[in-house]
Amino acid sequence: MLRFVAKRLISLIISLVVASIVIFLFVEVVPGDPAAYMLGLNAQEDTLAALREQLGLNGTLLERYAGWVGGMLRGDFGTSYTYRTPVSEMIGERMWISLPLAIYALTLSTLIAFPAGIWAASKRGSLADILVMGFTQLGVAIPNFWFAMLMVLVFAINLRWFSAGGFVGWDAGFGVAMKSLTLPAIALALPQASILARVMRSSLLDTLGEDYIRTARAKGLSRRQALWRHALRNALIPVLTIIGLQFSFLMAGAIIIENVFFLPGLGRLVFQSIAARDLIVVESVVMLLVFAVIVVNFLVDVAYAVVDPRLRVRA
Numbered sequence: 001m002l003r004f005v006a007k008r009l010i011s012l013i014i015s016l017v018v019a020s021i022v023i024f025l026f027v028e029v030v031p032g033d034p035a036a037y038m039l040g041l042n043a044q045e046d047t048l049a050a051l052r053e054q055l056g057l058n059g060t061l062l063e064r065y066a067g068w069v070g071g072m073l074r075g076d077f078g079t080s081y082t083y084r085t086p087v088s089e090m091i092g093e094r095m096w097i098s099l100p101l102a103i104y105a106l107t108l109s110t111l112i113a114f115p116a117g118i119w120a121a122s123k124r125g126s127l128a129d130i131l132v133m134g135f136t137q138l139g140v141a142i143p144n145f146w147f148a149m150l151m152v153l154v155f156a157i158n159l160r161w162f163s164a165g166g167f168v169g170w171d172a173g174f175g176v177a178m179k180s181l182t183l184p185a186i187a188l189a190l191p192q193a194s195i196l197a198r199v200m201r202s203s204l205l206d207t208l209g210e211d212y213i214r215t216a217r218a219k220g221l222s223r224r225q226a227l228w229r230h231a232l233r234n235a236l237i238p239v240l241t242i243i244g245l246q247f248s249f250l251m252a253g254a255i256i257i258e259n260v261f262f263l264p265g266l267g268r269l270v271f272q273s274i275a276a277r278d279l280i281v282v283e284s285v286v287m288l289l290v291f292a293v294i295v296v297n298f299l300v301d302v303a304y305a306v307v308d309p310r311l312r313v314r315a
Contacts, residue, residue, distance in 0.1 A: 004302075005302060011298075012294055016290075016291060019290045019294070020065075020069055023287050024061075024064075025061075027282055027283050028064075028279070068284075075088065076088065077280070079280070080273075080281050081276075081278045081281075087280060087281050087285075090269065091266070091285060093264070094264060094268075094269045096170065097167055097181075097263055097265040098258075098266040099251070100178075101263070101265060102247060102251045104182075105184075105186075105250050105254075106189070106246060106247050106250055108185055108193070109196055109246065110243065112189065112193040112197070113193045113195075113197040114196075116135075116193075116200075116201075117197040117198070117199070117204065119132065121201045121204035121205050121208070122224065124205060129201075132197065133198070133201075136193075136195075136198050138194075139191055139194030140194045140195060142191070144188060144190060145187075145256045147187050148184065148187035148257055148261065149260060151186065152260070156183070162182060162183050163180055165260070166180065166261070166262050167180050167181070167264060168180050184261045184263060187260075188257055192246045196239065196242050196246065199239055199242050200235070203236075204231055207231040207234050208223075208226070208231050210234075213226050213231055240300050240303050244297055244299070248292065248293040248296050251289055251293070254267045255268065255271055266285055266288075266289065270282060
């Protein structure tokens, strides 16, 4: 197991190095001068040069990359060109919205998908199975931003059960804060729950068709007992993959939902920073999100080895 984890850690480090190079180069080649954007079209060249020097934009690409990576390793993400505040403080403030939102949405998705997928697999071919697959197909087809606006119209404007947008802050109390994240979390969870339920059903049906399940049934186990005692654990491997990918998506891909509900999260911060040519913020936030994706994939790989010990031997 230790050898397996060590190999995955080496892979994680290599992935982070490659990702940092790609992110830095892609952001740096985007056309536009942050100094010119901040000072306007009529700014004098000497003023632009002074601001570029102040922002650290005059160095070579290698010097700027080394400074950026070295700062991140020390926990210093630099200073925002636009807001002139430490990027780490901006990320910290937004993270306390995006991370709970992603966990909330993933929890809702899992709580919906697991029972639905298991029920559909246990009732294969029945009306219940058809209904579950129909609803999941609908959930995949409906755009989450459209569903979000529909929920705002129904639950915020008409029924007035929730606010239409914004975040009250954690100082208002945990329950009040989570209530303001409920509609965004449901909008994010619906398509993810639909995908996860379909994968859960498909994986369980494949596992129930294996020889060892037929042997267990021949020894007297009912289909329900074989499902819960033997099939479910082995069916979790592809499901864990989807859960890991979904969490990564919910962290990095919630920009549309955050804009619909005016949530000051990481996705909205990236959108605003791109518009303002605040390169240091874009680089740092994207690198942080990539780090989260890679770490989640690493944890999923370790979970694989826990669920299926054969993977440790192959590694």
